[in-house]
Amino acid sequence: MAREIEAAAGIPVVQIATIVPIMLTVGANRIVPGVAIPHPVGAPDKGEEVDKMVRRQLLERALKAIQTEIKEQTIFNK
Amino acid sequence: MVAYRVVCYINQFFAGMGGEEAAHQEPFAKGEPIGPAAQINSLLGEDAQVVGTVVCGDSYYGENMEAAREKCMELIKSFSPDLLIAGPAFNAGRYGVACGDICAITGELLGIPTVTGMYCENPGVELYSTKTFIVKTADSARGMKEALENMARLGLKLLKKQEMGPAEEEGYFHRGIRKNFFYEENGAKRAVDMLLKKLKGEPFKTEYEMPVFKRVPPAKPVKDIRKATIALVSSGGIVPKGNPDKIRVSSAESYGRYDISGIDDLTPEIFESIHGGYDRVWANEDPDVVLPVDVMRQLEKEGVFGKLYDYVYTTTGTGTSVANAERFGEEIGEELKKAGVDAVILTST
Numbered sequence: 001m002a003r004e005i006e007a008a009a010g011i012p013v014v015q016i017a018t019i020v021p022i023m024l025t026v027g028a029n030r031i032v033p034g035v036a037i038p039h040p041v042g043a044p045d046k047g048e049e050v051d052k053m054v055r056r057q058l059l060e061r062a063l064k065a066i067q068t069e070i071k072e073q074t075i076f077n078k
Numbered sequence: 079m080v081a082y083r084v085v086c087y088i089n090q091f092f093a094g095m096g097g098e099e100a101a102h103q104e105p106f107a108k109g110e111p112i113g114p115a116a117q118i119n120s121l122l123g124e125d126a127q128v129v130g131t132v133v134c135g136d137s138y139y140g141e142n143m144e145a146a147r148e149k150c151m152e153l154i155k156s157f158s159p160d161l162l163i164a165g166p167a168f169n170a171g172r173y174g175v176a177c178g179d180i181c182a183i184t185g186e187l188l189g190i191p192t193v194t195g196m197y198c199e200n201p202g203v204e205l206y207s208t209k210t211f212i213v214k215t216a217d218s219a220r221g222m223k224e225a226l227e228n229m230a231r232l233g234l235k236l237l238k239k240q241e242m243g244p245a246e247e248e249g250y251f252h253r254g255i256r257k258n259f260f261y262e263e264n265g266a267k268r269a270v271d272m273l274l275k276k277l278k279g280e281p282f283k284t285e286y287e288m289p290v291f292k293r294v295p296p297a298k299p300v301k302d303i304r305k306a307t308i309a310l311v312s313s314g315g316i317v318p319k320g321n322p323d324k325i326r327v328s329s330a331e332s333y334g335r336y337d338i339s340g341i342d343d344l345t346p347e348i349f350e351s352i353h354g355g356y357d358r359v360w361a362n363e364d365p366d367v368v369l370p371v372d373v374m375r376q377l378e379k380e381g382v383f384g385k386l387y388d389y390v391y392t393t394t395g396t397g398t399s400v401a402n403a404e405r406f407g408e409e410i411g412e413e414l415k416k417a418g419v420d421a422v423i424l425t426s427t
Contacts, residue, residue, distance in 0.1 A: 001313060001395070002424045004407025007294040009415040009422075013311075017426035019140045022171060022201045028424075029296040037137045037172070038098075038356040040314070040425050042367030045360070055366065055373045059423070063383060066421040067303055070296045 003027035014065040014076075016040050016058060024073055030065040031075045032058060082126035082237045085157045086115035087150065087164035087180050089173050093133040098357035101172075103135030105146060107153040114226060118163055121230035126237060130157040132180075137356065139176035150180050151187060159190060161233050166195030166225040167202060169217040169397050171355075178206025185210055191236035195225045198251075199400050207251040211236070214249055217397070252287075306420040309387035311410060313395025313403075314368035314427040315353025316344070316361065325393060327354035333393035333406045335413075338386070343372040355396025356427045368425060387419050395426055 003026060006013040014030040015023050017040050023031045034040030035054060043054040065076045090100040092113040111119040111128035119128040132153045139146040154162060162184045164177035174196045181192035186209075195213040196203050203212055211232055215225040228249050235242065245252035261268065268285070275282040300306045317325060323334040341348070344365035351361035351368065366372040369390060378386045391410045395403065414422065 001311070001393075001403045001407040001410070002422075003292065003294050004404045005311065005411040005414065005422055005424070006297050008408045008411025009419070010297055011414065011419065011421050012297040012299055013422040013424055015424045015426060019172065019175060021175065021205055023426075025201045025204050027293050029294070034425070036141050037101075037427050038358070039360045039367035040427055041370045041373075042360075042364070044364055044367050051364075051367065052373060055370050056377070059370055059373055059377060060382075062423045063303060063308075063377070066306075066308070066423075067299045067301075069299050072296070073293075074296075 003029075012066045014062045016062060020075060027073070029070065029073050030062075030068075031073065032062050032065060033075065033077065034058065081124065082160040083129045083158060084118070084122060084126050084161045084163060084233065085154050085159040086111060086118060086128055086131045087154070087162065087177060088113050088115060088131060088133055089139075089167075089170075089176065090133065090135040091173075093131070095133070098137075098355070099359075101135045101137035101357060102141075103133065104138055105132060105134040105149040105153060107132045107156070109157070114166070114222065115163075117226050118230050118233075121226060122234060125234060126161065129159065130154075134176065136170070136172040136176060139179070140172045143179065146176070147179060147183055151183060154180070154184055155188060159188070161190055161237050162192040163229055163233055164192065164194040166213070166215045166222070166229065167200060168195075168215055168219060168221065168225075169197040169200050171201050171396070174200035174202025175205060178202035178210060178212070181210035182206050191233070193229050193233045193236065195229050196251075203251050208254045211253070212251045214251060300421050303383045304381060305384045307385045307387050307418060308374070308383055309389070309391070309414055309417075309419045309422050310338075310369060310371065310374060311391045311422050311424040312369045312426065313393055313398075314361065314425055315351045315358075315394040315396075316349055316365045316369040316390075316392050317352055319346075319348055319350050321350075321352050325352065327352050327394060327396075329397040329399070330394045331402055333391055333410065335389050335391050337388060338371055338390050339388040341371060342375045344369060353394045353396060353427060355394070368427060370423075370425065374423075384420075387414075387417065
């Protein structure tokens with residue numbers, strides 16, 4: 001889905017999910033590793049404050065990915 | 079003669095422990111066949127015996143790959159097996175990756191043959207088909223009987239070191255291995271025969287299959303993030319409460335487009351998760367942990383980026399066919415382009 005949106009719209013798509021090998025297989029170009037399968041963009045088990053902080057960090061990383069020129073599939077770990 | 083020793087690997091579901099609520103189960107082993115392993119044991123007959131079953135939750139494996147791999151390896155090794163049979167995983171993505179991964183590492187470290195089973199669209203196929211024998215199965219447990227029969231048959235063949243025929247005949251996904259053998263007719267004749275068949279529209283079989291890796295060139299980055307409109311898309315199954323478009327909980331054939339203008343936070347009162355492929359407890363307490371509207375809104379207000387697009391697109395990405403997922407992507411992409419959206423953040427579970 002990520003790949004086809006990018007192809008159809010011609011705009012950068014950053015995918016956030018937990019199992020990185022699957023994102024590489026399906027052809028996502030900009031990849032941000034998520035926290036856990038049931039909560040990719042949060043850490044609700046660590047309390048509200050940490051949860052929001054983690055979500056913010058991941059989204060800021062995603063925004064950075066959107067602004068980064070890449071030539072091939074890239075994993076944004078930080 | 080002493081029977082060959084076989085170890086089976088299965089997930090929490092097939093061990094009878096439960097579905098998503100038990101998916102974080104840490105690896106453990108029992109010195110007996112459990113679940114499908116019992117059927118494998120009887121299919122193997124007198125020549126081989128299932129001496130142990132290793133069980134691990136799918137989410138645990140997916141989220142802690144190195145630790146899970148190490149622990150499962152240890153458990154498998156403790157049974158001194160001659161063969162590992164994992165799954166079958168059908169079209170379950172996390173389970174398929176776990177089965178493929180444990181087979182690959184077991185083959186590498188213990189030097190024993192390994193067999194698993196998956197549906198052709200399982201991501202585990204592309205990742206691991208060269209590192210283990212993956213038997214072709216149906217997309218769901220309805221195909222259990224046939225899958226187990228084929229896995230047991232292939233397993234016995236590997237144990238007895240019988241000659242392995244071509245992947246297509248043996249019923250597994252080809253492992254990228256080519257064997258040399260002699261044809262009566264030379265290459266030029268065979269190529270012309272193939273061409274003639276192609277011209278007549280008759281079926282023909284290539285001798286050199288090309289791998290299919292769908293890739294798209296990365297789009298250009300966004301230049302001015304402060305003016306950019308960003309859309310949220312998710313395959314994590316977050317929908318307005320009541321699931322107004324009746325999106326299926328798995329094997330989705332549709333997606334929804336939902337207005338989030340004026341919404342600062344996804345609360346359990348207005349949104350919920352209908353995804354049938356993960357434990358929904360956290361997502362139902364706070365849907366933002368899957369579809370992060372709250373923090374995106376905050377970043378928008380702080381001026382970190384221009385505007386959060388007024389609509390989110392969501393579907394459930396579990397057991398969903400690749401063809402459908404591609405269609406959703408194309409349609410969503412077209413709409414976002416028309417709407418002038420500059421970039422997408424897509425979350426998946």
